[in-house]
Amino acid sequence: MDIRKIMALACAVGAAASAFTACDKKNKMTASVPIVEETTAKKTTEPTTTLPVETFPDYPVTYPEIEKKASGNLYEAEKAELKGAKVASDLPEFSGDGYVTAFGKEGKNSVVFEIDVPSNQHYDLSFNILSGSTVNCRLKLGDEQLTEFRTTDNKKFTYITIYGVFLTKGKQKLEFTPKDGDISLDYLKIENNTSLSDISYDAKGELVNKKAGESAKELMSFLSDNYGKYMITGQYAYGGNNSEMDLIYRTTGKYPVIRFSNFEVPDVSYDASFKEVDAAADWYLNGGISCVSWYWKSPSEKKSGIRTEETDFDISKAVTDKDIAELTEEELRELYSKGEISRECYGLLLDIDNMAGQLTSLRNRGVPVLWRPLPEGCGDWYWWGAKGADSYKWLWKLIYDRFTKYFELDNLIWIWNGQSNSAMVDKRTFDIASVDLYFSGEKDYGSRFYEEFAAVQKFTGTDKLIAISECGSVPDMDTSFRDNAVWSFFGVWYGKYVQNEKGEYNEEFTSKDALIRAYNSDGAMTLDEYRKMRGIEPSEADTTTAPEADASSAPAETTKK
Template sequence: MINMEKQPVFNVEPKLVNPNADDSAKRLMTYLCDIYGSRILTGQQIGVESTPELDIIYEVTGKYPAVYGFDFMNYSPSRTERGATCSDTVIAIDWWKSGGIVTFCWHWNAPKDLIDLPPDRTWGSGFYTKATTFDVQKAMDDQESEEFQLLIRDIDAIAEQLKRLQNAGVPVLWRPLHEASGGWFWWGAKGPEPCVQLWKLMYDRMTNVHKLGHLIWVWNGQHADWYPGDEYVDIIGEDIYPPAKNYESQQERFQSALSYTKMNKIIALSENGPIPDPDLMLRDNALWAWNCTWYGTFVYVTEQGRRQYSSEYTEREQLVKFYNHPLSLSKDEVPDLLTYKLRE
């Protein structure tokens, strides 16, 4: 354990934006606030289907990540109607029951108007701007439009999956509409205004219509113009993909994230390629709440039919250092969040 006095920026009150948040979310948020600025939770994203990242990380480090990242992508109605299936909800429930922490993103396949031209504009890449003509501005400008009604349909479909998690007692670090300011996803293709409106629509519908109280809202728009406001955001995430084997702390991006808000918010490294060096994070005071390494080639390669750790992005020795560093928390070090003490 690293003993260090918290600087003021890391003193975050565990008050969630949803006034009706349930105890599971409150306990997780309290834990995150308690450790913020003194520990970082290790994390890993799952692949679209069952992938071997966790087993490979364990083989190399002897530890499992504390946070596991999932994706509602294949629950999108425009994918399920084309035969897509998904088991991430079930895997996430099992992960929580085994003592881990759950985060979900949503590569939201456009509700309609998929271009569907191989090889790189198919329906399977319908979350990308290049693969759909769906107009989020048109949808948000006209609540009577088919486009708007399809947004509601899709939000409701994902709310059903979130209800399954809520019913199982699983709090979720919920990160929708990610990387919007990049413009490569359709929800960010028309600029900040319709995307911010969509965030507020989703928040309102999931919170007030579907009564989802187990969500901790992680905003990941990556630019101040896209920030929906402190009353809609619990945690700010940054997705950062530096060059291979670059282990810098990403201090500038940490500071940028702090500038989006007028109050203290937890800042997380919600996606990463190479993992920042914990000693550099300490040196630069860029103490991310958790990291979530992306899947696939960021972790492993397949050679002669066998999957094994790849040092292309984060070298083996660096991964071992990260998972065994006093700053880092792995799954076995996460306390029982079913009984974690709430603050008075």
């Protein structure tokens, strides 16, 4: 590591103190950066395991045999079963004898279509809907929620299609319910889906950072080689410990491969940061994969926070056209003192350098990292996306260039979690595209994630791996393979999504049976299988003599979701 870069890290506290004399001791800009450890650790085969309650058999990936047949049935809404809604014919350009309206705004009235499905296969369901405002609509197949979608607000009958819905042969009931507004529903049209075959798993796995280290290259190659063959299991851990990981093992007999965590720029003490860094390193050195997110508390001297409403920070005031990514701390401080970059810009840079110090510690221990900064960049709920796509893209590029060029962090596999084509950053600055999936009204993982997978691949291209960086419930392997939506990996959020206040497994979002079946599915890759495939499988003696974890320690509840 260049000595000037070590000095840049060490000088961060001095820069902050001189530039922000009005800040109190709790202001994060005055914090020093973590100590950079220069030792390189070797990977060990000793596991950190706990005893499972019981073991389970392997579950083969199974789903009904698919028989593709051309079809195109149209079902008029006015001829369906109406629950509270009424037939009308005042509007122009409707089909049949009328349309259905008077749904109300309480989400109680609905239309039930009885459909005759010709064969087991995937279908596209299209609704012809007129609405004067954006209305959320729920679709149920029998007694189970299928999906939710939103209408347009153009006051014209508009075709809204839900792609790739798997239906079984025979008579089925589809119930359509507007949840929060009135609309006019003309008809439902069902056609066989032809777009599933467009999904590809041919990503080459070449890292965008051409100077990436061997450990990062090897990990990316492994992910690419197994893309579409397995879904790699993952779980978020809170507070620098593995209570969630151990709970998964006690419940399913299997550990997840990926330990997800969040790094922060500390306000005062670095103890929590050191603990998180150590936990991420240990998980990798014990044979797993570490993924690190950055939910960034804004560098505001008055009101710091992650969510837009929690902070007064304005990212648009930080944007500059100056080439600052490779400047030393001294050069940056000079630009700030002369007023050539803003307080907001300088604050961002101090935090970026601080985070670089934590990731450098991992690099120096030989740890490759799945690196996910600026999550959910398409929305305005976090400050980094609150001022639009241009500011978000500028910040992403600044982080990428400073980490790869200035700090020479060659251990990062970059995950872009923008979630929308509107927030698409330069494809030369990320390796994996990911989405966060939380759906209301569904306990276990539903079957409606094909659309998300297909949409992301459409705007990122087939050369990028696609993954679920966050979810509220564990994916169902059978439906994922059936729907040709085999994500590279998934990560279930911590807190209530997996664990209750007593440290016991919480079935509110994923039933215990669904969790067991997912982790023991032939379609899922778990830690024991990953170690074996990578040639780092621990011995049987190591596994059986491992200490049992303390099940009584539950993590603090998240306020994120």
